[in-house]
Amino acid sequence: MGKRLTQIATRTGDDGTTGLGNNTRVSKNSPRPHAMGDIDELNSHIGLLLCEPMEDALRQLLTDIQQQLFNLGGEISIPGYELLKDEALAQLDDALKTHNARLPRLQEFILPNGTRAAAQAHVCRTVARRAERSVVALQQAEEMRAAPRQYLNRLSDLMFVLARVFNLGQADAEVYWQSDKLARDQAGD
Template sequence: MGNRLSQIATRTGDAGTTGLGDNARVSKNSLRVHAMGEVDELNSHIGLLLCEDMPADVRTLLVEIQHQLFNLGGELSIPGYELLKPEAVLALDEALATYNEQLPRLQEFILPAGNRAASQAHVCRTVARRAERHLVALGNEEAIKEAPRQYLNRLSDLMFVLARVLNRMNGGDDVYWKSERLQQGGQE
């Protein structure tokens, strides 16, 4: 693949528009650009999560997810184009089943907390949900493929499961929510 970015500061966006992959110019405040930005932010948060200590298989999975998120962003930048394949959604389903099977069943709600890696995974989960909401908003206005929305939905679920996996590293556990009634000795 040749050099694609020969100039970073083009100044073409100074008026509040940006170019899409099909050379169309749109407002930087458009639903499509918002969705692209949310996916980019999610990918950046996963990059930050990858700075943490984690099992090699989780690391490999997260790197693959970063590549798929780049595909998703590329798909969003070219209306009508397909880069994120349905097989990517199936891969998340398989990872969800594999990692969730290793965990004890939840009896209570958990807080987005624990060790730093798990806490960052929870941040990724919430950003994935926000990206999904922006993608749904875009889909309400323009035609989009099914796989991107499904991917973000599954990814947020997977990040919840991975947060639990990462909390168990080195003997840790989930941080359970205690309702105020329970803290005051009340009955549920």
């Protein structure tokens, strides 16, 4: 992708269209720009997560993921182009294996809270799920390879795991959903 922006306010999108990497224009409300926007939003939320204190290895992992999300966004912006490599998915699989091994077994669903870093990781998880749904919608409209969808699916899983890692060692940071309390409250007990 050798083309770089030299001017930001081009006004070419004033008509409700956006330019793709192959120099075609599409409606900003079509599936491809939706997927591109959700991936961009996810990358920005990861940037916000990187403002939090964390282990150097986690910081490097998240920075690598940001690089891969740029590759993914580039791939989505150019129909038929492949930028996301198999190694990117393998990195997520390795990180899931490594960080899952650090965590106690879940006994129940957990609420998306805890430390600020954990809460932000949960935001990243939900935005990754939305980006995945946008890519699925795009794949239903156009032929695409599976890697973009698979990457976002794994990334949302990893963000859940990292939220738990950020809460690890913090007293009362991981709050379990109390489904039985809800049933008791509804029954009037």
